[in-house]
Amino acid sequence: MDKHEKITRRRFLKMAAAGAALGVAGRPSFSFAKEEYDLAVISGEPVAATKKALEVFGGISRFVKKGIRVVLKPNMSFARTPDVGTTTHPLVVATVAEACIRAGARQVLILDYTLHRAELCLERTGIREACRNISGVYVQAVQERKFFKEIPIPQGKVLDRVEVIKEVLDCDVLINLPVAKSHSATGVSLGIKGLMGLIWDRESFHSRVNINHALSDLATVIKPQLTILDATRALTTGGPGGPGKVIKTDLIIAGTDPVAVDSYGVSIAPWYGQNFKGRQVEHLLFAHQRGMGKIDTDQLKIYKGTL
Amino acid sequence: MRTIVQALSLLLFSLLFFLATYKLPDWLLADIYLRLDPLLGLNAIFAAREVIGRSLWGLVTIGATLLIGRFFCGYICPMGISIDFLNHLFFRKKKYKILKTETSLRKAKYLLLIVFVMAAITGLSLAFLMDPIALLTRFYTFFIYPLAITLINLLLDLIRPLSKALGWITLTHLHYFQPVFYMSAITLLIFGGIIALNLLAPRFWCRYLCPLGAMLSLISPLGIFKRRVSEECNECKKCQKNCPMGAILDDPRKTHLQECFQCRTCVHVCPQNAITFPASLSIGGEYSKIDLSRRGFIYSLAGGLGVGFLATHTPFTRLQGKHHLIRAPGAIPETEFLRTCIRCGECMKSCLTNTLQPCLWESGFSGLWTPKMDLRLAPCDQNCNVCGKVCPTQAIRSVSLEEKNHAKVGTAILLKEKCLVWAQNKICLICDEICPYNAIVFRPVEGYGRPFVIASKCNGCGFCEQRCPVLGDSAIVVVPDGEIRLKEGSYVVEAKKLQLEFKADPGDDKFILEGSGFKLDGDTGEKKKVKY
Numbered sequence: 001m002d003k004h005e006k007i008t009r010r011r012f013l014k015m016a017a018a019g020a021a022l023g024v025a026g027r028p029s030f031s032f033a034k035e036e037y038d039l040a041v042i043s044g045e046p047v048a049a050t051k052k053a054l055e056v057f058g059g060i061s062r063f064v065k066k067g068i069r070v071v072l073k074p075n076m077s078f079a080r081t082p083d084v085g086t087t088t089h090p091l092v093v094a095t096v097a098e099a100c101i102r103a104g105a106r107q108v109l110i111l112d113y114t115l116h117r118a119e120l121c122l123e124r125t126g127i128r129e130a131c132r133n134i135s136g137v138y139v140q141a142v143q144e145r146k147f148f149k150e151i152p153i154p155q156g157k158v159l160d161r162v163e164v165i166k167e168v169l170d171c172d173v174l175i176n177l178p179v180a181k182s183h184s185a186t187g188v189s190l191g192i193k194g195l196m197g198l199i200w201d202r203e204s205f206h207s208r209v210n211i212n213h214a215l216s217d218l219a220t221v222i223k224p225q226l227t228i229l230d231a232t233r234a235l236t237t238g239g240p241g242g243p244g245k246v247i248k249t250d251l252i253i254a255g256t257d258p259v260a261v262d263s264y265g266v267s268i269a270p271w272y273g274q275n276f277k278g279r280q281v282e283h284l285l286f287a288h289q290r291g292m293g294k295i296d297t298d299q300l301k302i303y304k305g306t307l
Numbered sequence: 308m309r310t311i312v313q314a315l316s317l318l319l320f321s322l323l324f325f326l327a328t329y330k331l332p333d334w335l336l337a338d339i340y341l342r343l344d345p346l347l348g349l350n351a352i353f354a355a356r357e358v359i360g361r362s363l364w365g366l367v368t369i370g371a372t373l374l375i376g377r378f379f380c381g382y383i384c385p386m387g388i389s390i391d392f393l394n395h396l397f398f399r400k401k402k403y404k405i406l407k408t409e410t411s412l413r414k415a416k417y418l419l420l421i422v423f424v425m426a427a428i429t430g431l432s433l434a435f436l437m438d439p440i441a442l443l444t445r446f447y448t449f450f451i452y453p454l455a456i457t458l459i460n461l462l463l464d465l466i467r468p469l470s471k472a473l474g475w476i477t478l479t480h481l482h483y484f485q486p487v488f489y490m491s492a493i494t495l496l497i498f499g500g501i502i503a504l505n506l507l508a509p510r511f512w513c514r515y516l517c518p519l520g521a522m523l524s525l526i527s528p529l530g531i532f533k534r535r536v537s538e539e540c541n542e543c544k545k546c547q548k549n550c551p552m553g554a555i556l557d558d559p560r561k562t563h564l565q566e567c568f569q570c571r572t573c574v575h576v577c578p579q580n581a582i583t584f585p586a587s588l589s590i591g592g593e594y595s596k597i598d599l600s601r602r603g604f605i606y607s608l609a610g611g612l613g614v615g616f617l618a619t620h621t622p623f624t625r626l627q628g629k630h631h632l633i634r635a636p637g638a639i640p641e642t643e644f645l646r647t648c649i650r651c652g653e654c655m656k657s658c659l660t661n662t663l664q665p666c667l668w669e670s671g672f673s674g675l676w677t678p679k680m681d682l683r684l685a686p687c688d689q690n691c692n693v694c695g696k697v698c699p700t701q702a703i704r705s706v707s708l709e710e711k712n713h714a715k716v717g718t719a720i721l722l723k724e725k726c727l728v729w730a731q732n733k734i735c736l737i738c739d740e741i742c743p744y745n746a747i748v749f750r751p752v753e754g755y756g757r758p759f760v761i762a763s764k765c766n767g768c769g770f771c772e773q774r775c776p777v778l779g780d781s782a783i784v785v786v787p788d789g790e791i792r793l794k795e796g797s798y799v800v801e802a803k804k805l806q807l808e809f810k811a812d813p814g815d816d817k818f819i820l821e822g823s824g825f826k827l828d829g830d831t832g833e834k835k836k837v838k839y
Contacts, residue, residue: 079690109476115741117484117659119329120690138476146464147480184736184749206735207727207776241740243810 038300039255039264044307046232046252050095053228053254056303059103060096063225066104068172072096073224075179075194076112076127076141078241079120085235085246087121088179090130092230092252096177097137109167110139112197115241118143148200155290156217158209163200164222176224176258180231180249182239182271185211187281189240190262191227192219216286219258227261229253234269259284259293260300267297309381309570313388320385324447325455327697329659329690338653340385340440341699343368346423346519347441347649350434351700353427354646359700369526376530377523380513381568386439386501387513391551394505406508409553413514413566414599416521418607423518425611431618431673433611435650437518442497445676448652449494449665456483488655490665490676509551514566524565525597531586534567536560539581546573546582565597623671632669633680633767633787636687636714637695637704640792648702650676654694660685662769663694678703680716682769682785687716689743689768706798712809713798717767718789719746719760725782728757738771738783744809747771762789766809 040056042049054060064070074088082089093110100108110131114121118141122128128139142148148163168174178194185206186193195218196202205211231251238244247269255261263278278284278295288295320340327337338361341347345365352362368379380387406412419437426433435441463470463481470478504511513520540560547555550573554566574582627641635654638644655663655678662685663678670677678694680687689712695705706714719738723729728736732755739747739758746764749756760783767785775781791801802809 079688107474107476117688120659120688124690138480140476140480142480142482143484144482146482184739185734203737203776206737207733211734238745241743243743243745 036301037255037303038257038260038294039253039302040305041264041302042252042254042305042307043250044252044305045250046089046091046230047095048307049232049250049252050092050228051099052305052307053252054096054099056305057226057254057256060099061103063173063175064100064103064105065172067106068104069170070100070105070108070173070175071168071171072100072108072110072175072177073112073168073194073198074110074127074177074230075189075197076110076121076125077115077197079114079116079124080242081124082126083233083246084242085179085181085233085244086240086242087125088127088177088230089232090126092228092232093127093177094130094134096175096228097131098134100175101134101136105136105173108134108137109171110137111165111167112141113165113200114141114143114197145200151221153217153221155220158213159217162218162221165198168198168222173226174222174224176227178227178229179235180229180233180265180268181235181242182237182244184239186215186283187276188262188266188271190229190265191224191258192216192262192283192287195219195222195224198222212282212286215283216290216292219287219292220290224258226254226256227258229261229265231265231268236269236271237273257293259288259295260297263288263293263295264297264300264302312382313391316383317385317388317392320443321447324444324452324653324656327653327657327693329657329688329693331657331693331696333696337657338651338697338699339364341444341649341651341653344438344440344519345369346420346434346438346522347651347699349522350423350427350432350438351647351649351702353424354430354432355643355700356430356646359647361699361701368523372523372526373529374531375569376532377520377527377565377568378530379523379568380517380520381570384439384513384519386443386517387510389443390502390505390510390512393502394509397502398505398509401506403508405553414597414603415515416517416524417597417599418603418610419516420518420521421604421607422611422614425608426615426618429612429615429619430646431615432646432649433614433618434518435676437516438649439512439517439519441649441651442501444656445650445652446494446498448656449488449491450498452656453486453488453491456485459483460485484661486656486661488664490667508553513568514552527567528564530564531588532569532584533564533587533589534562534569534573535583535585535587537581537583539579540577541579541581543578545576545578549573549576618671618673621671621673623673627670630670630787632666632674633682633717633769633785633790634792635663635678635680635694635703636711636716636766637692637706637798638678638716638792639702639704639794643794644702644792645670645673645677647700648677649700651699652676652678653697653699654678654703657693657697659691659693660688662687680769680785682767682772683781684773686769686773687767704793710798712766713791713802713807714793715766715789715791715798715802715807715809717785717787718762719765719767719769719771719783719785720788721758721760722782722784725777725780726758727777727782728755735776737774737776741770741774743768743770758783763805763807764809765789766807 040053042052074093076087078086080086097108131137131139149166150163152161153159176191178191181189183189205214231249234247234249236245236247262284266278323337342361342364345368348362348365423434501512544559547559552566554563630641662680664681665676666674666679692708692711695703727733744764746761747758769785771783772781775783
């Protein structure tokens with residue numbers, strides 16, 4: 001495990017260097033609105049913290065109007081139980097799903113293109129069980145190309161098109177519900193990395209193109225209206241598949257700015273035994289540089305609460 | 308009446324077949340038809356030279372046959388039922404003539420039975436070639452099952468626009484995993500051939516070829532129920548013409564007791580109502596003797612021994628210790644495995660990921676249709692242990708998940724000349740990302756973190772081999788080195804002895820939300836119902 005940590009640290013340092021070099025270009029904008037927070041960071045148990053985070057943003061009804069169709073994108077890619085830290089906590093998912101239904105959503109689809117066999121993922125992650133009795137909520141794992149549709153990426157740097165789950169393109173609101181975990185290729189896997197669970201061809205991200213550029217390309221076309229990061233625990237080593245070291249962080253981090261949420265998420269725990277900032281994560285830096293969000297957490301307006 | 312029993316039996320066989328998959332409950336004996344087959348049991352026990360618990364179920368069938376007669380073929384055997392139903396479908400109007408070679412053909416099944424038993428005695432499992440239950444299970448696995456899934460998915464695709472319009476979300480997204488197998492075509496041809504033989508005589512297979520039928524017919528004259536023809540008989544021979552087994556002699560009052568499977572067709576067609584099947588304790592009868600010529604008997608004895616010798620003395624035999632195939636986790640040591648496996652295909656059917664595939668010639672004739680893992684095609688999932696559960700002879704042992712994950716099937720080796728990271732300095736970590744055991748680590752070499760396999764943490768599950776993005780053969784492949792194949796005893800203990808550590812995380816099977824240390828706010832964790 002020691003050796004594992006060392007190399008990953010090295011990779012992080014490299015990212016840091018790249019970050020420092022390129023960071024000059026980043027021009028963080030400031031929020032002047034008094035009542036508007038960039039982020040809600042709530043410490044507490046998953047259900048209560050999630051509810052409070054929604055409250056900070058004026059309730060889910062700010063995003064979810066009556067009669068609309070919502071897609072929630074948790075990470076349920078691995079057939080592992082929540083304690084392993086590879087998948088979004090089922091209670092976070094269920095709480096958001098229930099809030100959407102209460103706000104009048106016609107339908108809430110919980111979707112992911114799972115890496116492990118779909119049936120096993122639905123069963124093991126506990127997400128299907130948690131949402132079983134909420135009517136109007138459907139937990140679906142897709143693994144077939146016929147459920148995807150190709151769209152262009154007009155601003156793509158390394159990708160010019162991508163196949164995305166159709167339902168995501170058709171829905172009214174997309175809410176990203178990532179889990180906080182380390183990732184052997186991208187440092188951390190938070191909200192933006194989690195978007196890879198909505199596209200068909202993931203292999204090429206690893207073999208054909210630079211994954212960090214590809215992720216920022218992807219973030220230009222898949223734009224969740226809200227990101228709620230499940231940092232109730234963080235898989236700080238061995239991600240994304242585990243097993244690894246799980247730190248109990250007891251946090252829910254929510255925001256409309258996907259870069260800001262992720263950037264804050266980077267700061268909550270030592271990854272592979274070392275502390276990092278958002279800027280040190282290459283794909284976040286790229287996304288920030290391309291104007292997709294704020295990366296410097298000290299310049300964010302954050303509501304912090306403890307329950 | 309018989310048709311109903313037959314339909315129910317085929318339905319039960321099909322149902323158990325389709326249920327043989329993840330997550331098969333422990334109490335459900337999905338392999339019960341295979342267990343009840345005394346020929347498969349005898350074959351496995353002789354070939355393996357060992358008493359196999361599950362194979363003793365065959366005694367139930369033997370006992371019932373001793374008691375009642377050869378009813379199994381007429382009422383229970385799903386192969387016989389398939390033949391009957393397909394015969395009705397395709398050859399209903401066919402007029403049959405009695406075959407000229409009838410008398411000698413009748414002997415064929417006994418001679419085949421002798422061949423199979425002799426082969427088993429030499430240590431060659433061969434009965435699978437013609438045992439009806441193994442044959443049909445194979446046909447179901449390699450043909451019916453993939454076809455059924457295709458048809459279901461086709462139907463789902465057809466109604467998908469409708470499901471979508473009606474808001475049936477689950478149906479809109481429903482898609483069943485399509486299994487594929489290497490030997491589907493061969494298996495179909497064999498089954499098709501058996502059905503086509505009905506052109507020559509009804510139930511040609513059962514009359515002349517089936518070795519299980521032969522085995523049961525040996526004891527069937529001891530059964531209680533026997534055909535009796537009263538004085539009313541006017542020798543119209545209607546019964547003789549209609550008997551599906553050709554069990555009624557020229558003198559219609561007399562019956563081949565071995566051949567009669569008590570379908571009672573003769574009772575129903577007799578215009579004189581002269582036929583009954585009373586219980587009778589008289590044993591046998593003058594037509595219950597089996598007349599095998601001495602020559603035929605000797606030939607088949609020699610044939611069985613010869614086949615056994617040929618198949619068990621090949622370079623493949625000597626290479627068994629250096630075999631290159633990855634077997635299922637829990638498979639007993641290779642030599643014993645080949646002797647015990649009855650090639651029913653049930654493990655391949657039940658395999659959650661479809662990694663288990665039939666062998667053609669990879670381990671010679673004696674390995675025909677045995678299961679191997681094709682890890683480029685699919686990995687072995689650490690949440691699943693169904694293959695052992697459904698194995699009727701325990702050539703793959705039924706073990707707990709914990710034990711199964713310690714039953715190492717091989718070790719991954721990295722081919723540096725193909726690996727994207729080693730050969731091309733690309734950033735690729737898929738093998739590391741997907742490995743459930745943290746058996747792949749990155750170490751800095753020449754300025755790049757490069758993957759290494761920690762052999763003591765790898766149990767050969769093959770996730771890395773399957774996911775490797777290199778085209779063609781994977782840059783990381785599982786080889787059988789280091790596999791743990793135990794005939795008995797604990798894999799966990801053995802793995803510890805070998806200082807192996809598989810920290811898989813199948814997670815807690817009993818995981819429930821309330822038990823996760825998190826509580827729903829304020830309430831007791833009861834399920835919530837929301838109306839809108």
